[in-house]
Amino acid sequence: MKRLSIFTRGLIKENAVLVLMIGLCPALATSGTVRDGFGMGLAATFVLFFSNIIISMMRKVIPNEVRIPIFILIISTFVTIIDYFMQAFQPDLYRALGVFVPLIVVNCMILGRAEAYASKNPVLNSALDGLGVGLGFTLTLTVMGAIREILGNGTLLGMSVFGEGFKNAPVIFLILPPGAFLVIGVLKALLNKYYK
Amino acid sequence: MTSTRAMVVTLLVVAIICSVVLSFVYSYTGPRIEETQKELILVGLKEVIKADIFTAVVSDTVWEAMDSTNNVLGIVFRVFPQGYGGPIPIMVGLDLEGSITGIRIASAAEGLKETPGLGVKITEPDFRDQFIGKTLENILIKKDGGDIDAITAATISSRAVCNGIKQGIEKYASYLCPPFDKCRVFPEAFDFTEIIPEVLWYAIKENDTLGIVIVGGVQGYAEKIEFIVGVADGMRITGVEILRSNETPGIGEAIRDKVFLNSFKDRIPDAITGATISSKALIEGVQEKIEEFKGYLK
Amino acid sequence: MKNPALIFLAAFLVNNIVLMRFLGLCPFFGVSTAVETATGMGMAVIFVMTLASWITWIVYHGILMPFGLVFLRTAVFILTIASLVQLVEMFLKKTYRTLYNALGIYLPLITTNCAILGVTFLNIDNKFNFLNGTIFAIGTGLGFMVVMITFAAIRERLDLAPINPSLKGYPISFIAASLMALAFLGFSGLFGLT
Numbered sequence: 001m002k003r004l005s006i007f008t009r010g011l012i013k014e015n016a017v018l019v020l021m022i023g024l025c026p027a028l029a030t031s032g033t034v035r036d037g038f039g040m041g042l043a044a045t046f047v048l049f050f051s052n053i054i055i056s057m058m059r060k061v062i063p064n065e066v067r068i069p070i071f072i073l074i075i076s077t078f079v080t081i082i083d084y085f086m087q088a089f090q091p092d093l094y095r096a097l098g099v100f101v102p103l104i105v106v107n108c109m110i111l112g113r114a115e116a117y118a119s120k121n122p123v124l125n126s127a128l129d130g131l132g133v134g135l136g137f138t139l140t141l142t143v144m145g146a147i148r149e150i151l152g153n154g155t156l157l158g159m160s161v162f163g164e165g166f167k168n169a170p171v172i173f174l175i176l177p178p179g180a181f182l183v184i185g186v187l188k189a190l191l192n193k194y195y196k
Numbered sequence: 197m198t199s200t201r202a203m204v205v206t207l208l209v210v211a212i213i214c215s216v217v218l219s220f221v222y223s224y225t226g227p228r229i230e231e232t233q234k235e236l237i238l239v240g241l242k243e244v245i246k247a248d249i250f251t252a253v254v255s256d257t258v259w260e261a262m263d264s265t266n267n268v269l270g271i272v273f274r275v276f277p278q279g280y281g282g283p284i285p286i287m288v289g290l291d292l293e294g295s296i297t298g299i300r301i302a303s304a305a306e307g308l309k310e311t312p313g314l315g316v317k318i319t320e321p322d323f324r325d326q327f328i329g330k331t332l333e334n335i336l337i338k339k340d341g342g343d344i345d346a347i348t349a350a351t352i353s354s355r356a357v358c359n360g361i362k363q364g365i366e367k368y369a370s371y372l373c374p375p376f377d378k379c380r381v382f383p384e385a386f387d388f389t390e391i392i393p394e395v396l397w398y399a400i401k402e403n404d405t406l407g408i409v410i411v412g413g414v415q416g417y418a419e420k421i422e423f424i425v426g427v428a429d430g431m432r433i434t435g436v437e438i439l440r441s442n443e444t445p446g447i448g449e450a451i452r453d454k455v456f457l458n459s460f461k462d463r464i465p466d467a468i469t470g471a472t473i474s475s476k477a478l479i480e481g482v483q484e485k486i487e488e489f490k491g492y493l494k
Numbered sequence: 495m496k497n498p499a500l501i502f503l504a505a506f507l508v509n510n511i512v513l514m515r516f517l518g519l520c521p522f523f524g525v526s527t528a529v530e531t532a533t534g535m536g537m538a539v540i541f542v543m544t545l546a547s548w549i550t551w552i553v554y555h556g557i558l559m560p561f562g563l564v565f566l567r568t569a570v571f572i573l574t575i576a577s578l579v580q581l582v583e584m585f586l587k588k589t590y591r592t593l594y595n596a597l598g599i600y601l602p603l604i605t606t607n608c609a610i611l612g613v614t615f616l617n618i619d620n621k622f623n624f625l626n627g628t629i630f631a632i633g634t635g636l637g638f639m640v641v642m643i644t645f646a647a648i649r650e651r652l653d654l655a656p657i658n659p660s661l662k663g664y665p666i667s668f669i670a671a672s673l674m675a676l677a678f679l680g681f682s683g684l685f686g687l688t
Contacts, residue, residue: 021664022520025608029516063203070210072576076569077214081221083568088228091236095306099615102568106606108520172314177514178675185668193660215566222565 006125010132016109017140017184018191023109026100027141028180034157037145039093041138043086043101045131047078048110052118052130059119071114072105079105109137140187147183148174241272244298245289253454258368260454261289270297273368277360280352282309284318288327288361294369295331299324299361315353323347323354332365378409381435382426396489399426399434407434408492414481416441417448417473425460425482429494436460436482441474448474498629501622505633508684511609512641513675518609522642523667525603527653532646536639540632542582542604543613546575547631550614551624571614579605609638645674 014020017027023044030040051074055062062070083101086094094101104110113133118126150156152174173179241250247261247269258273270291276283285308289297301319302308310316317323326344327335335358336342339351346354370383378388378397385399385406397409407428413420419442426434436457443449450456450471459465464483468475511517518539525535550571558564579602586594604610613634617627648670657666 021523024519024523025516028519061206063206066203066207069207069573069576072572073207073210073214073569076572077217080218080565080568084221084225084229084565088225088232091229091232092306099612099619102615103517103608103612105568105572106608106611108606111606172311173676176675176679177516178672178679180516181668181672181675185665185672188668189660189665192663192665214569218565218569 003125003128007128007132010129010134011136011139012195014133015136015140016133017137018188020109022112023107023137024184026103026107027137027144028177028184030097030100031141031144031148031180031183032175033096033149033153033155034142034145035093036096037141037143038138039086039090040097040100041134041141043082043097044104044107044110045134045138046082047075047104047107048113048134048137049127049130050078051075051110052113052126053123055114055118056121056123056126059121062119067119068111068115071111071119075110075114076105109133144180144183144187148179152179240287240300241289243300244272244287245270245291246297251454253371253458254368255455258371260371268292271368271371273364273371275360275364277356277363279310279356280315280350284308284310284353284356284360286357286360286364288364290365290369290372292372293331294365294372295329296327296361299327299357301357310353311350314347314350317347317350318353318357323357327361332362332369335362335365378424378426380437381424382407382409382428383434384428385426391492396492398492399428405429405494407432408489410485410489411439412481412485414477414484416443416451416477418442418444421451421474421478421481423478423481425485427486427490427493431486431490431493433460433482433486436478438478443471443474447471451475451478498626501626501629502633503684505630506637506640507678507681510637510641510678510681511612511634512638513671513678515612517612518607518638521603521607521609522638522645522671523664526642526646527649529643529646529650532642533639536635536642538604539607539609539638540635542575542579543610543635543638544628544631545582546578546610547614547617547627548624549578550574551617551622551627554618567615567618572611575610575614576605609634641674641678645671648674 010016012019016023026040026044031037051071054074055071058070079102082104083094086097086101113130117129121129146156151171153172154160171179174183238250241247241259241261245261248264249262250259250272251262252258253260253271256274258271260271261269263269270289272287272289275286275288277286278284285302285306287300289299291297301324303319304310304316308316308319310318323345330344334342335344337344337346337351337354337358339346340355340358342358344354344358370379373379373383378399379385382388382399385401387400388397388409389400390397391408395411398405399407399409407426409424409426411422411424413422415421420440421438421443422440423436423438425436428434438452438457441449441451443451448471450468451474453468456465456468456475460482464479465475467479505511509515512519512522521535521539526532553570553574554567558567558570563570583594583602613631617630620630622630645667649667652666652670661669
């Protein structure tokens with residue numbers, strides 16, 4: 001069952017955002033709503049999953065001295081792929097995520113896993129690792145998105161949660177930048193307290 | 197320590213493969229992206245006015261709305277007035293009398309930068325529906341003397357919407373002329389007095405003569421092409437429209453393309469490739485008529 | 495927004511790269527533990543950001559656009575920045591040893607600094623010309639540095655304050671950043687800027 005632990009490790013124990021403190025930029029910027037957070041998480045997972053696989057497949061052939069540029073080339077290729085596919089098939093999400101879609105390429109999470117794991121491990125394990133870390137990232141963003149959207153906008157996935165009479169956004173603060181910092185601070189504090 | 201050659205080769209190979217993959221992705225998704233954008237615009241257009249066919253009159257800014265039998269029902273225009281947080285994309289539909297049939301404001305998901313929870317309420321039906329039926333004179337928020345209810349605590353956004361729509365109507369209402377009418381080819385004028393019946397008119401605004409409008413005919417490829425052209429003082433063409441033509445569908449009928457006809461306003465255009473005979477006939481016919489009646493211009 | 499002064503103000507305060515745009519957060523939280531290190535990082539960022547925006551602007555308008563290679567933007571930009579940082583590092587190591595030692599560790603970190611890549615993308619998306627792009631980059635870099643130094647000063651104090659153990663470290667830092675961001679939100683609307 002060692003394979004399973006490779007996968008679950010990335011979900012909680014070594015969660016990118018809340019434990020390893022990487023990938024903060026997109027986490028804070030795109031977690032305003034559930035759709036945005038989830039969409040961003042999936043996009044990053046796509047890139048992480050496939051670049052881990054390719055890099056792992058090529059790990060014996062890549063010369064050590066130029067490995068970083070080659071990782072970057074491979075990662076940016078997948079980022080560009082998801083960039084254009086999102087533009088074509090999910091234009092609303094693309095406009096909401098904005099500059100953070102191409103910025104996936106510098107998400108330390110992806111380059112970090114490539115360097116630390118995929119370049120040194122077999123393909124299946126690297127794939128599982130990528131999937132686990134990516135889904136952990138997606139989970140964090142979705143939870144943050146849910147908190148910020150429900151409490152900050154009164155909606156979930158665009159649908160009103162508190163009923164029609166609740167016209168005004170309850171805690172607008174949470175949708176705005178300061179709110180993002182606050183939510184992640186509180187989540188991290190909770191994690192510190194209850195998960196040692 | 198790998199040789200420099202091995203390093204360079206791997207780098208190049210990877211770079212080339214990546215570029216090739218990406219160019220495939222680009223060529224596949226590119227057209228789809230354009231289509232999606234066109235679909236989105238069409239959805240927006242249909243939201244503001246009940247019509248079936250839309251043709252662009254000014255690229256990406258003004259569309260003519262027609263029903264399935266090509267009757268003009270009105271126009272739709274787009275404006276981007278500066279709001280509180282950024283430009284507000286608004287689509288406005290006008291019927292032939294110049295009253296608003298509907299407005300559509302881009303949502304936050306589509307790029308609206310107004311304050312969440314406050315300014316973005318301008319996208320809600322409660323606010324937008326107030327504009328239906330209004331004409332240029334009464335598009336003002338209550339604070340400014342009109343009867344549009346602004347959004348509480350979002351006066352700037354509400355006011356920006358009103359001003360944007362007003363400016364849009366002032367700018368584009370001239371496209372509202374009924375088809376084949378003189379006002380189509382001479383938007384600046386409000387009145388036309390006949391000089392030669394059925395052939396020549398003065399174009400007038402507030403007792404000032406701005407130019408002339410001419411109806412003419414020329415032999416096209418198949419039959420006679422009847423056109424109407426407006427010429428302002430200084431030999432400036434203000435518009436050209438086809439009144440009647442029966443050129444080859446899909447070929448000669450290209451002379452009816454609005455972008456081609458609009459281009460007369462900048463300078464006499466070149467013939468349309470593939471429809472040379474029809475388009476040259478029209479171009480020469482227009483120039484002939486202008487020569488014939490230029491004496492009526494100042 | 496073509497006025498250079500407005501572009502600068504918007505980049506520096508109103509749309510502050512860290513507190514409003516959420517770019518450059520990893521170094522922001524990682525390097526702002528002391529005012530001195532924050533200053534060093536800030537200067538390195540301003541330097542690299544300006545150089546990077548020059549080079550990527552030229553590459554985009556001179557090569558990618560004319561040859562219809564816009565889809566290679568992401569890959570080309572990040573590789574350019576990575577190479578630029580590498581070159582700067584080598585140059586500093588040989589010529590300005592002391593400066594290299596001061597900035598040394600931060601330079602490689604800057605490659606994955608999303609603020610740098612973000613600024614180069616925003617230059618293109620905002621359709622800036624070369625001069626406006628430069629002003630945008632400098633304004634953004636300065637905004638980054640000022641916020642980093644301020645935050646470092648706050649963190650130095652936080653380290654000495656009695657704080658609940660679950661809040662110590664990152665959580666209280668985030669909450670402090672939240673309050674800073676709230677303050678910067680007040681700049682919204684300054685001179686009619688978004």
